[in-house]
Amino acid sequence: MSLSSFGDLGKAVKDVLTQHFKTSIFNFDYKSKIENNVGVHVECSCDEYSQTAAVGDITFRLADGIFVKTTIDNNMKLTNDVEISEKILGTKHNIACSFDKEGEKNLKLKSCLKQNHVNADIEVDFASRFPCAVGSVVLGEKGYLAGAQLSVDTNGFEVKEYVYSLGYIGKGFQLHGFLTNHRDINVKFYQSRSYVDIGFNINWNGSSKITSLCAAVAYKPDNDTFLKARVDECGGINLAYGIQVIPGALLTITAKTVMSSNRISSYGMCLEIEK
Numbered sequence: 001m002s003l004s005s006f007g008d009l010g011k012a013v014k015d016v017l018t019q020h021f022k023t024s025i026f027n028f029d030y031k032s033k034i035e036n037n038v039g040v041h042v043e044c045s046c047d048e049y050s051q052t053a054a055v056g057d058i059t060f061r062l063a064d065g066i067f068v069k070t071t072i073d074n075n076m077k078l079t080n081d082v083e084i085s086e087k088i089l090g091t092k093h094n095i096a097c098s099f100d101k102e103g104e105k106n107l108k109l110k111s112c113l114k115q116n117h118v119n120a121d122i123e124v125d126f127a128s129r130f131p132c133a134v135g136s137v138v139l140g141e142k143g144y145l146a147g148a149q150l151s152v153d154t155n156g157f158e159v160k161e162y163v164y165s166l167g168y169i170g171k172g173f174q175l176h177g178f179l180t181n182h183r184d185i186n187v188k189f190y191q192s193r194s195y196v197d198i199g200f201n202i203n204w205n206g207s208s209k210i211t212s213l214c215a216a217v218a219y220k221p222d223n224d225t226f227l228k229a230r231v232d233e234c235g236g237i238n239l240a241y242g243i244q245v246i247p248g249a250l251l252t253i254t255a256k257t258v259m260s261s262n263r264i265s266s267y268g269m270c271l272e273i274e275k
Contacts, residue, residue: 003118003138006149009176010167010190013190013199013201016197017201020254021238021240022254022270023254023267024268026046026268027043027045027270028044028271029271029272032274037061038060038061039058039060040056040058042054048266053073053074055072056071057071066083068080068081068083069081075100075101076101077101078098080097081095081096090114093110096109106126106127108123110124117140117141118138118140119137119140122135132160133152134149135149145167145168145169146165148162148164148165149165174190174191175187181206183206184204186203186204188201200213200216201213202214211233214231215230216231216238223244224243226242228241228242234260235260239256240253249271250272251270253267253268255267
């Protein structure tokens with residue numbers, strides 16, 4: 001079976017819970033692939049206080065299996081990511097460097113190995129003199145998954161965080177459980193049937209003894225429209241309605257309110273264009 005990386009475990013749940021719930025006044029997302037496999041992605045948003053945020057990236061292929069992605073945001077932070085994949089079967093390597101207008105620099109190295117029943121990766125972040133290393137592995141057989149992730153600070157080689165995961169993926173069904181530092185518990189559930197997708201997330205913090213939960217449902221009667229709703233333990237209610245106005249252009253209207261407070265409801269609109 002094809003396995004996702006540890007960081008992507010439960011991604012189907014995350015997509016149902018978060019995708020299309022943008023409550024800034026206006027959001028714009030443009031994706032395009034032009035000649036010679038050059039990809040362009042521009043994303044921007046503006047909230048009710050006229051605060052804007054924007055990020056753009058361009059991806060191009062230098063040679064077979066070698067890609068370069070350059071990203072810049074409204075804070076003038078520039079990131080270059082070089083990806084080398086499949087030069088050795090099942091492997092991928094990334095070298096990412098970034099710097100901003102303040103002169104702060106960063107370097108990340110990442111290597112991944114993906115085979116039929118295993119997906120492993122290691123990432124080293126040189127944000128300081130003592131880099132932080134994160135390694136993870138996912139093993140799977142007949143839908144059953146087991147994974148682990150370890151974060152180590154090389155300053156004294158202190159273990160910062162360790163996470164274990166067990167899960168099962170079936171036809172239209174996913175269940176993932178996570179245990180962090182033998183203390184925090186997180187469970188993600190996903191189910192898909194005909195036109196309806198359901199996502200549920202529950203998290204228990206072992207330090208504060210606080211439980212948080214979130215549930216969402218997406219109804220897709222056809223490929224051109226969808227309706228989504230989400231609720232959480234604080235009484236927050238989110239609604240999103242999307243319609244494909246023309247081929248490749250999706251318009252989404254969102255609304256958010258919190259029943260347990262006197263906060264004013266917020267609304268948003270997003271236009272996504274993909275060519």
